[in-house]
Amino acid sequence: MSYADIAAKGPKQSPEDARAPAQVEVEHSDESVHSLIDVDSPHISSVPSDYESQSVKTDTQAERIEREEEIKETAKDLKHKAAAKAQSAKDKARRNADNPVVISNAVGLALVGGILGIGAYRKYVRGELTGKVVAAWAGVVGLFAVGDYYVSQYFFKRNPPK
Template sequence: MSYNSRAPAPTQVEHSDDSVHSLVDVDSPHISSVPSDYESQSVKTDTQAERIEREEEVEQEAKDIKDKAASKKEAAKEKARRNADNPVVLSNAIGLALVGGIVGFGAYRQYVRGELTGKVVAAWVGVIGLFGVGDYYVSQ
C-alpha cells in the first residue's frame, strides 16, 4: 500500500438546460387564476354543477313518479267507490279474505309443527289458482 495514492476525482455534474423545458411557464396564458369571489360562489366547479344538475333531474323524475302513483291511487279509489255495491266485487273481497285467512292459519300451524315444505306450499298455490280461475268463470 502506498500512501501517495490519491482519492479518485469526483464525478462532474453535466450542466444542461434541457430539463428546464418541461417546467410550466407561469406567465403563459394556459394558466388560469381563481376569481376573487371564488369562496362566495355557491357552485365552484364544473363537476359540482353537473352533480347538482343530475340531482335536480332525479328529483324531477321522482316527483313525476310520485304524481303518477297518486293519480293511479285516485283512479283505483274511484273504481272501488263505483263497484262498492257490486255483489260480485263484495263476494270476491269476502272470499279472498276468508281463503287468505284459512290458508294463512293452516300454513302457520304446519310451520309450527315443522311440516311446511315446498311441496305443500306449491299444492296450496295450485288450489288458490284453481279457486281464482273458478271464480273468474263464475263471475262472468
C-alpha cells in the same frame, strides 16, 4: 478475550478501505427544465377572486345539482301519478261497492289469504313448510282464481259494473 484481542487478530485494512464509501453527488443540469408545465398553456386556468363565495364551484358540482333537480321533478311526477291512480281506484271501488261480485271477490280474497297465511305459519313453526307444500298451495290458489274468474264473468254479464 477482549475487543482489542479480536481486532488485533482480524484482517488488516488500510485506513482508506476502512472508511465509508463516498457520497453520491447530485449532478446539476438544465435539461430537466423542459419537463416543466408551461403556465401560459390553455389547460391551466386561474380561479376567480370570488371563488369561495360562489355557491357552485365546479362543473361536476353543477352537473350533480342539475341531476338532483331532475330526480326531484321525476319523483314529484311519479307521486302525482300514483295519487291519481289511487284516487281512480277509490272511485272505482265506491262505484262498485254494492256489486255482489266485487264484494264476494274481496271477501274470498281476504278469507283465502288469511287461511293460507295461518296455515303456512303453522307449518313453518313445525318445520314442515317445504317447496312441495308451497307449490301445492299455489296450485290450489290458481284453481280457485280460475273458478272465481268464470263465476265472476257469469255474474258480471248479469250485473255489469257501473
